[in-house]
Amino acid sequence: MSTTLRTQVLITARALIADKKHWVRGNYAVDANKKTASPYSDDAVRFCAVGAIVRAYKTVTGKSVNTELGENWSVPSVIREEDLDLLEIISEEIGHQAALRAFDVLIAARSRRTREATKKLIEMAA
Numbered sequence: 855m856s857t858t859l860r861t862q863v864l865i866t867a868r869a870l871i872a873d874k875k876h877w878v879r880g881n882y883a884v885d886a887n888k889k890t891a892s893p894y895s896d897d898a899v900r901f902c903a904v905g906a907i908v909r910a911y912k913t914v915t916g917k918s919v920n921t922e923l924g925e926n927w928s929v930p931s932v933i934r935e936e937d938l939d940l941l942e943i944i945s946e947e948i949g950h951q952a953a954l955r956a957f958d959v960l961i962a963a964r965s966r967r968t969r970e971a972t973k974k975l976i977e978m979a980a
Contacts, residue, residue: 859914861964864933866910867903868957876900877950882908894918903945903953907933933960 871877878884882905883898885891891898893908901909912918937960945953
């Protein structure tokens with residue numbers, strides 16, 4: 855079974871911040887000098903969980919979130935807004951390891967939903 859776009863973006867975002875040296879609190883992204891940067895910038899080297907999703911979306915699709923979705927950074931095509939809000943709180947308030955665990959839960963949930971939907975489609979086609 856192939857990985858969905860949503861799952862690819864979540865996996866890529868998690869990988870961006872897997873090493874704590876590439877994670878940041880309080881900004882979507884920062885450069886090597888710890889100055890605020892756009893998550894789209896080639897200068898960005900550290901990301902919060904939300905910034906990582908924005909960057910991963912561009913990495914996976916080649917398109918910016920703003921181009922695809924206007925100014926809405928919630929990336930509703932990738933992650934539900936309430937999950938994004940919770941991920942941001944976990945990342946900012948609890949920390950790096952908690953953010954990685956939250957990504958793991960979201961990725962597992964996406965994979966499970968995809969498997970369940972595929973199974974239902976197969977059953978319907980039979």
